[in-house]
Amino acid sequence: MTAPREKSKPLKVALAGAGMISWYHLVGWRNLGARVRLVAVCDPDAAKGARRAEEFSIPRVYRDADAMFAAEAIDALDVASPRETHAGWVEAAAARGIDVLCQKPMTPTLAEAEALVRRVEGKLRFMVHENWRFRPWYRELKRWIAAGELGEVLLARIAMISSGMLPDESGRRPAFERQPFMQHEERLMIAEVLIHHLDVMRFLCGELSVVGARAARTIADVRGETVAAIFLETAAGAPVDVMGTMAAAGYPTRPPDRLEIVGTKASAAFADSELRLLGPSPRSQSYDKDRGYQGSFDGVIAHFVDCLESGAPFETDATENLATLRLVEDAYRAAGLPGPHKGV
Amino acid sequence: MTAPREKSKPLKVALAGAGMISWYHLVGWRNLGARVRLVAVCDPDAAKGARRAEEFSIPRVYRDADAMFAAEAIDALDVASPRETHAGWVEAAAARGIDVLCQKPMTPTLAEAEALVRRVEGKLRFMVHENWRFRPWYRELKRWIAAGELGEVLLARIAMISSGMLPDESGRRPAFERQPFMQHEERLMIAEVLIHHLDVMRFLCGELSVVGARAARTIADVRGETVAAIFLETAAGAPVDVMGTMAAAGYPTRPPDRLEIVGTKASAAFADSELRLLGPSPRSQSYDKDRGYQGSFDGVIAHFVDCLESGAPFETDATENLATLRLVEDAYRAAGLPGPHKGV
Numbered sequence: 001m002t003a004p005r006e007k008s009k010p011l012k013v014a015l016a017g018a019g020m021i022s023w024y025h026l027v028g029w030r031n032l033g034a035r036v037r038l039v040a041v042c043d044p045d046a047a048k049g050a051r052r053a054e055e056f057s058i059p060r061v062y063r064d065a066d067a068m069f070a071a072e073a074i075d076a077l078d079v080a081s082p083r084e085t086h087a088g089w090v091e092a093a094a095a096r097g098i099d100v101l102c103q104k105p106m107t108p109t110l111a112e113a114e115a116l117v118r119r120v121e122g123k124l125r126f127m128v129h130e131n132w133r134f135r136p137w138y139r140e141l142k143r144w145i146a147a148g149e150l151g152e153v154l155l156a157r158i159a160m161i162s163s164g165m166l167p168d169e170s171g172r173r174p175a176f177e178r179q180p181f182m183q184h185e186e187r188l189m190i191a192e193v194l195i196h197h198l199d200v201m202r203f204l205c206g207e208l209s210v211v212g213a214r215a216a217r218t219i220a221d222v223r224g225e226t227v228a229a230i231f232l233e234t235a236a237g238a239p240v241d242v243m244g245t246m247a248a249a250g251y252p253t254r255p256p257d258r259l260e261i262v263g264t265k266a267s268a269a270f271a272d273s274e275l276r277l278l279g280p281s282p283r284s285q286s287y288d289k290d291r292g293y294q295g296s297f298d299g300v301i302a303h304f305v306d307c308l309e310s311g312a313p314f315e316t317d318a319t320e321n322l323a324t325l326r327l328v329e330d331a332y333r334a335a336g337l338p339g340p341h342k343g344v
Numbered sequence: 345m346t347a348p349r350e351k352s353k354p355l356k357v358a359l360a361g362a363g364m365i366s367w368y369h370l371v372g373w374r375n376l377g378a379r380v381r382l383v384a385v386c387d388p389d390a391a392k393g394a395r396r397a398e399e400f401s402i403p404r405v406y407r408d409a410d411a412m413f414a415a416e417a418i419d420a421l422d423v424a425s426p427r428e429t430h431a432g433w434v435e436a437a438a439a440r441g442i443d444v445l446c447q448k449p450m451t452p453t454l455a456e457a458e459a460l461v462r463r464v465e466g467k468l469r470f471m472v473h474e475n476w477r478f479r480p481w482y483r484e485l486k487r488w489i490a491a492g493e494l495g496e497v498l499l500a501r502i503a504m505i506s507s508g509m510l511p512d513e514s515g516r517r518p519a520f521e522r523q524p525f526m527q528h529e530e531r532l533m534i535a536e537v538l539i540h541h542l543d544v545m546r547f548l549c550g551e552l553s554v555v556g557a558r559a560a561r562t563i564a565d566v567r568g569e570t571v572a573a574i575f576l577e578t579a580a581g582a583p584v585d586v587m588g589t590m591a592a593a594g595y596p597t598r599p600p601d602r603l604e605i606v607g608t609k610a611s612a613a614f615a616d617s618e619l620r621l622l623g624p625s626p627r628s629q630s631y632d633k634d635r636g637y638q639g640s641f642d643g644v645i646a647h648f649v650d651c652l653e654s655g656a657p658f659e660t661d662a663t664e665n666l667a668t669l670r671l672v673e674d675a676y677r678a679a680g681l682p683g684p685h686k687g688v
Contacts, residue, residue: 154562154571155589157503161606212556212575214583218498218608227498227606229583231556231575239558239573241585245499248606250622262505262571262592264562278594 007075010037011305014074016065016089017081018043018052020179021103024294025080025129026056028301035305042068043081065092074098076308078301080129082181083108087116094120101304103129104199105191106321110329117318127304127314128321132196133203134299135292137275140285141261141268144277145204150263153205153238158197158259160244163251165219165226174253175246188224189244190215190331197242197257198230198331199316199324204261208232208240210327213334218247230331256289351419354381355649358418360409360433361425362387362396364523365447368638369424369473370400372645379649386412387425409436418442420652422645424473426525427452431460438464445648447473448543449535450665454673461662471648471658472665476540477547478643479636481619484629485605485612488621489548494607497549497582502541502603504588507595509563509570518597519590532568533588534559534675541586541601542574542675543660543668548605551667552576552584554674559681562591574675600633 013029013036015022022041029036042062043049049061062068069092077093079086079102087107093100106113106128120126132138144150164175165182176183185192190213202208215228227245234240259270266279273292276284300316307314314320357373357380359366366385373382386406387393393405406412413436421437423430423446431451437444450457450472464470476482488494508519509526520527529536534557546552559572571589578584603614610623617636620628644660651658658664 154560154591155505155573155587157501157585157587159501159604161499161604161611211558214555214577214581216498216581227582229499229575229585231573231585233558237558237560238571239587241501241573241575241587243499243501243583243585245606247498248622249608249610249624250626251606251611260503260505262589262595264593266593267505267595278592280593282594 007308008073010035011308012037012039012073012075014038014040014042014068014072014077015052015058016042016077016079017085017103018045018048019080019082022052022080023055024297025078025301026052027294028297029078030056031298032302032305039074040068040072065089069096076101076304079103087112090116090120090124090126094123094126097124099125099308101127101129101301102318104321105195105325105328106318108187108191110322110325113318113322113325117322125308125314126318127307128316128318129300130196130199130316130321130324131296131300133200133316134296134303136295137270137273137285137287137292138200138203139299140275141270142204144268149266149277150261150268151265152236152263153234154262154264155239156201156205156259156261157241158201158243158257160193160197160255160257161248161251162246162253162255163248164246164253165222166247166249168253182224183222185224187332188222189226189228189246190230190335191328192224193246194228194230194242194244194331195324195328197244198327199321200257201232201240201242202324202327205234205238205240207235207323208327210330210334213331215332215335215337225335225337228331228335230327230334232327351652352417354379355652356381356383356417356419358382358384358386358412358416358421359396359402360386360421360423361429361447362389362392363424363426366396366424367399368641369422369645370396371638372641373422374400375642376646376649383418384412384416409433413440420445420648422473423447431456434460434464434468434470438467438470441468443469443652445471445473445645446662448665449539449669449672450662452531452535454666454669457662457666457669461666469652469658470662471651472660472662473644474540474543474660474665474668475640475644477544477660478640478647480639480643481614481617481629481631481636482544482547483643484619485614486548488612493610493621494605494612495609496580496607497578498606498608499583500545500549500603500605501585502545502587502601504537504541504599504601505592505595506590506597506599507592508590508597509566510591510593512597526568527566529568531676532566533570533572533590534574534679535672536568537590538572538574538586538588538675539668539672541588542671543665544601545576545584545586546668546671549578549582549584551579552671554671554678557675557678559676559679569679569681572675572679574671574678576671
């Protein structure tokens with residue numbers, strides 16, 4: 001526990017980045033009601049910023065970070081901008097003692113993240129917005145595991161198989177309509193998508209290491225890898241398989257994950273939006289996929305604010321999150337994919 | 345195509361080994377009707393042999409191989425005895441020019457199998473009874489793949505997760521009641537169970553190599569490993585995951601496999617005894633699990649007899665099957681499990 005800093009009540013928050021994902025952030029902030037106040041939004045695209053400001057009654061819109069920091073008294077910054085801008089935002093906030101909740105991936109590469117964490121250490125409280133593990137079904141499963149209901153993990157597997165990057169009946173590609181940057185991202189399936197699943201498996205099974213990985217680029221006009229599989233082990237040597245693609249013909253465009261964990265006492269499975277405990281005391285719980293999606297944003301944001309108020313450590317503190325980025329980097333290395341190009 | 349040898353019509357067949365699995369063999373032979381005739385059964389346990397002889401109207405029962413070979417004119421031998429006796433049976437048959445259909449694993453280790461194949465080469469036709477790939481759903485899926493319906497394989501996964509080695513409500517362990525030798529087998533989950541899945545994935549996806557593997561012994565009075573996962577790649581580098589355990593609390597005791605293959609054109613899934621083609625021209629087919637189980641024995645045995653009659657090569661020729669045994673050996677090595685003990 002670190003002593004909480006002196007903050008405004010309500011907490012004054014600014015949003016950096018007004019793209020697609022910021023909608024879910026802003027709903028999350030709004031759900032905290034009077035505990036927080038969104039004071040400003042900043043995006044180089046003024047129209048995007050203005051739209052979010054109007055939708056969520058945010059008083060001021062900025063295109064430039066310096067202008068925003070000069071004019072506003074901000075307690076916390078929510079960084080939802082493109083990944084290559086994250087470090088700049090975090091450093092600017094750190095220089096002003098503003099705490100940060102920063103979207104994943106913290107930076108495009110592990111090396112940049114490690115350097116960033118070193119540079120800003122002690123200057124701010126810095127949490128990564130890794131929201132997948134905040135999906136309600138994973139929270140519940142984690143409670144089962146923490147309560148010892150599964151015993152030791154013997155084997156685990158998770159898959160995210162969708163058709164999102166393939167043309168639908170109208171010839172449109174839902175994943176790229178939703179998140180256009182994905183089409184041009186050099187590190188795609190592992191660094192952008194399966195990073196979540198690696199983090200979920202760390203969350204559920206404890207620290208992991210990469211045993212092997214394979215990945216491939218399978219769509220001509222998509223820059224990054226579109227198919228990947230990562231084989232890992234727990235600290236005790238139990239196998240963990242993480243597999244995914246968004247280029248699977250015939251699959252839904254955004255299906256929920258499918259997960260299985262076999263433990264020494266009981267097993268658990270999540271499929272078709274239903275979480276099941278299998279074994280001596282079976283039970284199950286159904287979830288609404290879309291509510292769970294928003295719920296994961298709500299959960300992350302509430303956790304950030306709770307920890308700022310209480311001084312408790314963030315579950316996905318930047319330093320903690322480096323372990324997930326290490327798995328991403330190890331997976332690329334194991335798959336024989338080169339590090340990201342710089343320039344040229 | 346090798347010229348078919350001169351055989352009796354009907355083909356005179358002897359069965360070596362009258363244990364649990366021989367029932368399914370004998371149903372398979374019986375289903376060939378007048379094309380074959382079971383002339384003898386041989387098992388060191390005379391009662392077991394006599395029981396099968398009675399059930400299937402087999403004229404003579406032997407406890408000793410030499411006695412059987414001396415007394416009977418046999419065209420083909422069906423070896424369903426314990427694995428450590430296979431090589432002896434095959435060599436005895438080879439010495440007499442009797443063709444062999446031999447249960448998997450051909451021998452306890454790859455080295456023994458390679459030596460056996462070298463020793464008997466040219467002396468008999470030698471097929472391995474690797475029946476899993478003869479399950480009707482895998483035959484159908486193979487037809488889809490061979491017809492190019494899936495395109496290139498991008499990613500594949502198969503799992504066999506059951507509770508068969510755990511005590512049921514009456515405290516009995518169904519897997520060991522069914523196949524008692526399993527409890528004492530040194531190489532269990534990979535060499536006995538997932539050997540089938542490795543072979544199925546070779547059958548469906550082409551030659552594979554092992555990237556990594558993990559395995560663990562998790563039941564105190566079970567000698568071999570009870571949990572295993574093997575991460576492989578196709579010749580083109582696509583990831584293939586093979587995972588299994590029979591120690592998963594809450595799972596059925598003998599559930600069918602669950603398989604997914606994502607291809608460049610379409611995907612395929614087998615789950616809940618239903619085979620589905622996913623993509624532009626979706627279709628599906630349901631199977632009866634128990635009929636499919638027997639059907640795989642029928643298919644292997646019919647294939648053996650067809651090839652003896654036509655001279656066509658066996659799909660699971662002993663030499664071909666060495667590739668599956670190599671994956672088994674590579675998986676043990678990758679999992680860090682020692683080779684089988686000899687003596688001591």
